[in-house]
Amino acid sequence: MKLTFSHEDELFRQEIAQWLSDNLIGEYEQLKFRGGPGDEHMFPNERKRWEQHLAAAGWLCIGWPREFGGRGLTINQQVIFHEEYARAGGPGLVGHIGIGLLGPTLLQFGSKEQQQRFLPGILKGTEYWCQGYSEPGAGSDLANVATKARLDETDNCWHIQGQKVWTSLAHEADWCFVLARTEQGSTGHHSLSFLLVPLDQPGVDIRPITQLTGTSEFNEVFFDDAVTDAANIVGKPGEGWRIAMALLGHERGVSTLGQQMQFSNELNEIIRIAISNGAASDPHIRDRIARAWEGLVVMRHHALRMLSNPNQSQQPPEALVYKLHWSSWHAELGKLAMDVLGPEGLELNAAPYQLSRLQSLYLFSRADTIYGGSNEIQRNIIAERALGMPKEPRTKSA
Amino acid sequence: MEFAFTQEQRMIMDMAQDFLTEISPSDKIREAMATDRGYITELWQRVCEEMCWQAITIPEQYGGLGLGYVEQAIVMEQMGKQLFCSPFLATQALATNALLLCANEQQKQRWLTELAQGKITASLGWLSGSSLQNRHWGSQSVQASFTLCEGGAILNGEWQQVVDGHSCDLLIVAARSPANGHIKLFAVEPKACQIQRLPLPTLDQTRQLSRIIATQLFVPESGILGAQPDQRKELELILSLARIALAAEQTGGSASTLTSSVDYLKERVQFNRPLASFQALKHRAADMKLELESAISAVYYAACIADAWSQGAKSDSALHRAASMAKSVCSDTFTFCAQEALQLHGGVGFTWEYDVHLYLKRAQSSATLFGAANIHRARVADSLLGPIERQETSYETDLQP
Ligand SMILES: Cc1cc2nc3c(=O)[nH]c(=O)nc-3n(C[C@H](O)[C@H](O)[C@H](O)COP(=O)(O)OP(=O)(O)OC[C@H]3O[C@@H](n4cnc5c(N)ncnc54)[C@H](O)[C@@H]3O)c2cc1C
Numbered sequence: 001m002k003l004t005f006s007h008e009d010e011l012f013r014q015e016i017a018q019w020l021s022d023n024l025i026g027e028y029e030q031l032k033f034r035g036g037p038g039d040e041h042m043f044p045n046e047r048k049r050w051e052q053h054l055a056a057a058g059w060l061c062i063g064w065p066r067e068f069g070g071r072g073l074t075i076n077q078q079v080i081f082h083e084e085y086a087r088a089g090g091p092g093l094v095g096h097i098g099i100g101l102l103g104p105t106l107l108q109f110g111s112k113e114q115q116q117r118f119l120p121g122i123l124k125g126t127e128y129w130c131q132g133y134s135e136p137g138a139g140s141d142l143a144n145v146a147t148k149a150r151l152d153e154t155d156n157c158w159h160i161q162g163q164k165v166w167t168s169l170a171h172e173a174d175w176c177f178v179l180a181r182t183e184q185g186s187t188g189h190h191s192l193s194f195l196l197v198p199l200d201q202p203g204v205d206i207r208p209i210t211q212l213t214g215t216s217e218f219n220e221v222f223f224d225d226a227v228t229d230a231a232n233i234v235g236k237p238g239e240g241w242r243i244a245m246a247l248l249g250h251e252r253g254v255s256t257l258g259q260q261m262q263f264s265n266e267l268n269e270i271i272r273i274a275i276s277n278g279a280a281s282d283p284h285i286r287d288r289i290a291r292a293w294e295g296l297v298v299m300r301h302h303a304l305r306m307l308s309n310p311n312q313s314q315q316p317p318e319a320l321v322y323k324l325h326w327s328s329w330h331a332e333l334g335k336l337a338m339d340v341l342g343p344e345g346l347e348l349n350a351a352p353y354q355l356s357r358l359q360s361l362y363l364f365s366r367a368d369t370i371y372g373g374s375n376e377i378q379r380n381i382i383a384e385r386a387l388g389m390p391k392e393p394r395t396k397s398a
Numbered sequence: 399m400e401f402a403f404t405q406e407q408r409m410i411m412d413m414a415q416d417f418l419t420e421i422s423p424s425d426k427i428r429e430a431m432a433t434d435r436g437y438i439t440e441l442w443q444r445v446c447e448e449m450c451w452q453a454i455t456i457p458e459q460y461g462g463l464g465l466g467y468v469e470q471a472i473v474m475e476q477m478g479k480q481l482f483c484s485p486f487l488a489t490q491a492l493a494t495n496a497l498l499l500c501a502n503e504q505q506k507q508r509w510l511t512e513l514a515q516g517k518i519t520a521s522l523g524w525l526s527g528s529s530l531q532n533r534h535w536g537s538q539s540v541q542a543s544f545t546l547c548e549g550g551a552i553l554n555g556e557w558q559q560v561v562d563g564h565s566c567d568l569l570i571v572a573a574r575s576p577a578n579g580h581i582k583l584f585a586v587e588p589k590a591c592q593i594q595r596l597p598l599p600t601l602d603q604t605r606q607l608s609r610i611i612a613t614q615l616f617v618p619e620s621g622i623l624g625a626q627p628d629q630r631k632e633l634e635l636i637l638s639l640a641r642i643a644l645a646a647e648q649t650g651g652s653a654s655t656l657t658s659s660v661d662y663l664k665e666r667v668q669f670n671r672p673l674a675s676f677q678a679l680k681h682r683a684a685d686m687k688l689e690l691e692s693a694i695s696a697v698y699y700a701a702c703i704a705d706a707w708s709q710g711a712k713s714d715s716a717l718h719r720a721a722s723m724a725k726s727v728c729s730d731t732f733t734f735c736a737q738e739a740l741q742l743h744g745g746v747g748f749t750w751e752y753d754v755h756l757y758l759k760r761a762q763s764s765a766t767l768f769g770a771a772n773i774h775r776a777r778v779a780d781s782l783l784g785p786i787e788r789q790e791t792s793y794e795t796d797l798q799p
Contacts, residue, residue: 001407001468003702004711005399076399271782281786286779287772293782294696294723294775301401301695308402318695321688382687383680387660390675 005076013080016059020088023053028091035092036262037330038364039357041215044172047094051125061099061123063254068107068115069123075307078254086261094172098122098129102177105247109234118196121174130173132164132197132221133244140377142179143189143241147223149180151237156230158182158195160203160223166371170206170219173199178223179244182237192240196232203227213363214353249315251372252322256303260296263330266361267292270337273358279340288336295329317386324378327368334365401698403472410469414476417449422480424753427604430483434597435565436606437483445484446516449473452489453514455498460510467639467704471646471697478650481756483604485519488562491643492636493520496570499632500583500623509568509585518567522583522640523557523610524633526573532558535769536637537572537630540581542612544573550619553584553612559767563608564597570623571610572633580628585621602763604756635714638721641768642700645721645728648764649693652732655739655757656686662743679742686735693731700724719781722774729765729774736761 005013024032028050035047054060063078064070073081093099103122106115121127138144147162160180170176176197183191199206203226208216235243271289274280280289299322306319337358338345349356355363369375383389403411421441430438446452454470456462463469470490477486497510512518525532526542542555553573563569570585588595594611626632660683663674673679703720706712736758740747747754765771780786 001401001403001698001702002705003399003401003699004706009399079399275783280783283776283786286783286786287775289782290726290775290778293778294727295692297699297723298692298695298727301699302691304399304401305695305698308400317687318691321691324684324688325692376681379681379684380677382684386687387656387680387683389660389664389680389683390672392675392677392680393671 005080009076009080012077013084016081016084017088019057019059020084020090023057024088024090028053031091032089033091033265033357035094036265037092037259037368038213038355038360040092040094040169040217043091044094047091048125048128048172050091051093051095055123055125060093060095060125061103064103064107064119064123068119075254079257079304082254082257082261085258086265089265092262094169095122095125095128097131097169097173098127100253101131101247101250102129104250104253105243106234108246109243111231113231114196114234118175127175128169128173130167130170130176130199130221132167132170132176132178134166135163136165140374142244143192145179145181145192147178147180148184149178149182149193149195150184151182151230155227157227158197158230158233160195160197160226160228162223164221164223166209166218167206167221168218170199170221171208171216175199176221177234177247179240182240189241191238192244193237194234194240194243195228196234197223197226197228201226211364212366213355213360248372252306252319254307256322256326257300259326260300260303263299263326263333264296266333266337266358267296269358270333270340274340277340277342277344279342285336285340288332288339292329292333292336295325295332299326299329315385317382320382320386321378323373324375324382327372327375327378330365330368334362338362401702403468407469407472411472411476414449414451414473415479417445418476418480418482421445422477422482427481427483427753427756431603435485436562436604437485442484442519443516445486450516451486452516454490455494456510456514457498460506461514462510466701466708467642468698468701470643471701474643474646475650475653475697478647479654481604481651481654481753481760485521485562485566487605487640487643487647488521488566489513489519491640492522492561493566493568493570495636495639496522496583496623496632497585499636500626500629501585502624505585505620505623513568519562519565520568520570521560521562521566522570522572522636523560523563524572524637525558525560526555533770534773535767537581537633540572540574540633542571542573543576544582544584544617545575545577547616551582551584551617551622553586553615553617555612557610559607560610561767562606563610564595565606569593569610571612572629581630581633582627583623583629583633584617585623586615586617591615600763602759604760605763605767631714635717637768638718639704641721641725641774642697642704644764644768645693645700645724646697648728648732648761649690649697651757651760651764652686652690652693652728652735655732655735655754655761656683656690658754659683659686659739659742666744682738682742686738689731689734693728696724696727715781719778722769722777725769726771726774726778729771732761733765733771 034042058071062071062073062081066072149158149160152159176199178195178197179192182193203224205222207220209218210216279285302318302322309316451473453462454465458464525539527539531539544551544553569588570583572581572583574581596609598607600607664672666673700720703712707717740754743754746752
C-alpha cells in the first residue's frame with residue numbers, strides 16, 4: 001500500500017499537463033471551470049467541440065481498452081489525468097453519460113455489431129447519450145417501469161410507448177437508452193429490456209423541465225410509437241434489469257475521480273472566499289471547512305480503494321457506501337458555500353435569476369442526494385448488501 | 399501508487415485477527431482490567447514471541463522487523479477490534495518513535511534492541527501543563543522543567559495521563575528548559591531511580607494511565623536523548639505518528655461495535671420480526687457503516703503518508719495534517735458507533751455484563767487521548783486557512799434570561 005507515483009507516471013503527468021496548457025486556449029478559454037455540476041446547461045455546443053478536440057488527440061475515453069479505440073490507461077494514469085484536467089480547469093463533459101456509463105456497458109454486454117455501431121460516436125465526441133430509466137410511476141421503485149416496447153415483425157422494429165421523466169441532457173442527446181417492458185402484463189423487474197433509441201424521430205417528444213435553479217438540465221421524454229431497429233436491444237429481451245444495474249455500477253468507476261476534482265475546485269473557491277471575506281476567522285466555519293477537506297480526502301481514498309480492489313466482480317463495502325458519502329458531502333459543501341458567502345450570498349448576479357457558481361452549487365447539490373438512488377435507498381442497499389440485514393416486507397400490490 | 403494491501407499485509411492482518419480472537423475474548427479483557435498493570439503479562443509475552451509486533455517499526459539493524467506505519471496500523475486496527483489490553487500503544491507507537499527520532503546511536507543500540515526483543519516495555523510522558531494546554535496534547539503541553547548540570551540534567555515536574563506509565567520499564571519524558579524554552583526528551587529507568595509513579599483509576603479500564611512526579615531527579619548524560627538542542631519538532635512528529643496508530647485502533651473498535659449491533663438486531667425479535675428488518679434501524683446501521691469505511695480510508699491514507707514521510711517523500715506538515723485528519727475522523731467515528739451500539743442494544747447495552755460499555759468507554763478515552771477531534775480539525779483548518787485571527791470581544795457574563 002503506497003500513495004506515491006512512479007517516475008513514468010510523473011512523466012505522464014507532465015505530458016498531459018503540457019497538452020492541456022497548449023490546447024485549452026483560444027475559443028476554449030471561456031470553457032475553463034465551466035459545465036460542472038449545476039452548470040451543465042452552459043455552452044453545450046462549445047463544450048461538444050472541445051470534446052471532439054480532446055477525442056482527436058485520444059483524450060476522451062482514456063480508460064477504454066485500446067482494441068476498442070480507447071487509450072487503455074492504467075488506473076494510476078487515469079487518476080493523474082483527472083487531477084491535471086481539473087487543475088487546468090477542463091470543462092465538464094457533455095458526453096459523460098456515453099463515456100462513463102453506456103460505453104463501458106456496451107463493452108461488457110453489447111454485441112460486436114453494437115460495439116462497432118455505437119462506440120465510435122462516443123469516442124469521437126459526435127454522438128451524445130441520455131439515460132431513460134425514471135418514470136412518473138418508477139422513481140426509487142425503478143422496477144415499476146411502465147413504458148412498453150413491442151417487436152413488430154413487419155418492419156423489424158421495436159415500437160415504444162410511454163413516458164420517461166427527469167431525463168438529464170435529453171435535449172443535447174442523439175440517443176437514449178431506455179428501460180422498457182417487453183412482455184405484456186408483466187410486473188417487477190422481470191421482462192424489462194434495455195433498448196437503444198434514436199431521439200431525432202417523430203415518435204419522440206422532449207420537453208424541458210425547469211429546475212429550482214431556473215435552468216433546465218433535465219426533461220420529460222414522451223414516446224408515442226417511437227421506433228428503433230430490432231437489433232438495438234442490449235442483451236436479450238428480459239435481461240434489461242441486469243444490464244441497467246450493471247450500468248449503475250459504472251457510476252462508481254474511475255469517472256468519479258473526475259467528479260472529485262470538480263469538488264476540489266469548488267472547495268478551493270470556498271476557501272479563497274472565506275479568507276478574503278473574513279469568514280475564515282469564525283471557528284465554526286473553520287471546523288466545517290476542515291471537515292469538508294477531510295471528507296474529500298476520505299472520498300478520494302474510498303475511490304482509490306474500490307479501484308484497486310482486485311476482485312471487481314464482488315462489490316466491496318467502500319463501493320456500497322460511496323454514493324451516500326459523496327452526495328451527503330456535496331450537499332453539505334453547498335450549504336457551507338452559502339454560509340461562507342454570508343449576506344452577499346443572498347444577492348444574485350443579475351435578473352431574472354442568474355446564479356453565481358456557488359449559489360448554483362448550493363441549489364444544485366440538493367439533487368445529489370436524490371438521483372442515482374436517493375440517500376434512503378443507498379442506506380437500504382448498505383444495510384442489506386453490506387450488513388446482511390433483511391429486506392423490509394413488501395406489501396402486495398393492490 | 400497502489401491503495402490496496404499487499405499480499406504480505408493481508409497475511410499480517412489475517413494472522414493478527416486469528417491470534418487476537420483467540421487471546422482476547424471478553425473474559426480475558428475483564429481479567430486484564432482487574433490487574434495492576436492493566437494487561438496480562440503472559441499474553442503480551444506471547445505477542446512478543448509469536449507475533450513480534452513490538453518490533454514492527456524497529457529497523458532490522460536493531461533486531462526489529464523494519465516494517466512501516468501501514469503494517470503498524472493493520473495490527474492496531476485488529477487490536478482495537480478485540481479491545482486487546484496491552485502496552486503496545488505506549489511501547490510501539492509512543493516510545494519507539496521517540497527513540498527513533500531523538501536517540502543517539504548508542505541509545506538506539508541499547509534500548510531499541512531491548513524493545514525489539516520484547517524484554518522491556520516503554521512509554522512517553524509529555525503532558526505537564528495547565529488543563530487548557532493539555533487539551534492540545536502537543537508540545538505546548540510540556541511544562542515540566544529540566545536544567546543541565548554536571549554529567550547530566552535535573553528534572554522537575556509532574557506528567558499527567560501517561561499511558562502505562564506506572565508499569566513500563568523505560569520511561570521517556572519531555573521537559574522544557576526554563577532558560578530558553580527548549581524541549582528535550584529524557585529516558586529514565588523508573589525502577590532504578592527516584593521517580594514517583596501513581597497509577598490512576600480510569601474511566602476506561604482497558605487502558606491504564608498514571609501520574610509521574612519528578613523532584614530534583616538527576617538523569618545521567620546517557621539518558622539525555624540525542625543532541626538536538628530543541629526537540630520540539632521531533633516531539634510533534636512522534637505525536638503525529640502516535641495519533642495515526644491510535645486512529646487505527648479506533649477504526650477497529652468502530653468495526654466491532656457495528657458487527658455486534660447488527661448481530662444483535664438480527665437475533666432480537668420484537669413485533670414478530672427481527673429488529674434488523676426495521677428500516678429505522680437499518681438506516682442507523684448503514685450510517686455506522688459509512689462512518690466506519692470513512693475511518694478506514696482516513697487511517698490508511700494517513701499511514702501511507704507516514705510511510706512516505708519516513709522515506710523523505712512527504713514533508714513534516716503533510717504528516718501533521720494527515721495525522722490530525724485521521725485522528726479527528728476516527729475519533730468522531732468511534733464515538734458515534736459506540737453510542738449508536740448502546741442505543742441499538744437497548745437495556746442489555748446498559749449492563750456491565752455485555753461488552754458494549756467497554757467499547758463506549760474505550761471510545762471516550764481514545765477520542766480524548768492525543769487531542770480531541772475539534773482540536774485536530776482546528777489544526778487542519780490552520781493548514782488550509784492560515785492561523786486564526788483572534789478578535790477581542792467583550793461579552794456579558796450575566797446569564798440571566
Ligand atoms: C437532477 C436530477 C437528474 C436526474 N437525471 C436522471 C436521468 O438522467 N435519467 C433518469 O432515468 N432519472 C434521472 N433522475 C431521476 C432520479 O433517478 C429519481 O428522482 C430518483 O430515483 C428518485 O425517484 P423519485 O424522484 O420518483 O422519488 P421517490 O421515489 O418518489 O422518493 C421520494 C422520497 O421518498 C424516499 N423513498 C422512496 N422509497 C423509499 C423507501 N423504500 N424507503 C425509504 N425512503 C424511500 C426517497 O428517498 C425520497 O426521499 C434525475 C433526478 C434529478 C433530481
